[in-house]
Amino acid sequence: RKEVEQDPGPFNVPEGATVAFNCTYSNSASQSFFWYRQDCRKEPKLLMSVYSSGNEDGRFTAQLNRASQYISLLIRDSKLSDSATYLCVVNKKSSASKIIFGSGTRLSIRP
Amino acid sequence: DAGVIQSPRHEVTEMGQEVTLRCKPISGHDYLFWYRQTMMRGLELLIYFNNNVPIDDSGMPEDRFSAKMPNASFSTLKIQPSEPRDSAVYFCASSTEISPGQGRTNEKLFFGSGTQLSVL
Numbered sequence: 001r002k003e004v005e006q007d008p009g010p011f012n013v014p015e016g017a018t019v020a021f022n023c024t025y026s027n028s029a030s031q032s033f034f035w036y037r038q039d040c041r042k043e044p045k046l047l048m049s050v051y052s053s054g055n056e057d058g059r060f061t062a063q064l065n066r067a068s069q070y071i072s073l074l075i076r077d078s079k080l081s082d083s084a085t086y087l088c089v090v091n092k093k094s095s096a097s098k099i100i101f102g103s104g105t106r107l108s109i110r111p
Numbered sequence: 112d113a114g115v116i117q118s119p120r121h122e123v124t125e126m127g128q129e130v131t132l133r134c135k136p137i138s139g140h141d142y143l144f145w146y147r148q149t150m151m152r153g154l155e156l157l158i159y160f161n162n163n164v165p166i167d168d169s170g171m172p173e174d175r176f177s178a179k180m181p182n183a184s185f186s187t188l189k190i191q192p193s194e195p196r197d198s199a200v201y202f203c204a205s206s207t208e209i210s211p212g213q214g215r216t217n218e219k220l221f222f223g224s225g226t227q228l229s230v231l
Contacts (some may be wrong), residue, residue: 009137043202043222098167103153
């Protein structure tokens with residue numbers, strides 16, 4: 001089983017729709033969680049960190065459920081520019097950091 | 112700040128040749144990561160360094176791969192001999208971390224633009 005699992009998609013939704021991604025992680029000792037965004041043929045970039053209390057950044061909302069070991073990302077009022085691959089990232093810390101990426105979920109927003 | 116700088120951007124080589132990928136992290140960052148990305152396997156962590164010391168190399172596929180960080184501003188990933196299955200995009204990333212005593216840590220990774228490696 002992969003340490004971080006995501007639905008690969010693709011998700012194809014109309015502009016203005018709300019879309020949600022989930023991600024599960026296998027190691028209960030994981031301590032830090034993030035969503036990264038990767039555009040085609042570009043490097044990944046941090047979208048937002050995910051905190052236990054949940055956090056929101058404009059149209060984006062991230063939630064963490066430690067009991068069920070999953071992380072979610074909600075995008076409201078989607079824009080064409082949101083088309084990208086969204087990577088779930090987990091930092092499994094013990095004596096040192098080990099940052100693991102999920103395979104990513106592809107999102108395509110259509111006009 | 113110039114960001115993480117990787118070279119070359121593209122590398123095309125023949126099977127059996129030695130390949131060296133280079134990375135300059137952001138000044139002041141004490142973590143450096145090498146990742147490999149393919150369609151089939153996604154983004155895989157190969158190795159990472161903290162303060163120039165290799166901490167975890169369990170992701171390095173086999174002995175043909177080696178990585179060094181001789182100083183805080185430079186790292187290399189070497190493949191010798193290269194094989195067609197090594198074809199991928201190789202990313203270098205750097206970060207720094209707020210000490211745990213200060214509350215929430217910030218482990219934002221800054222990625223370089225990657226090296227597209229093609230082994231024929």
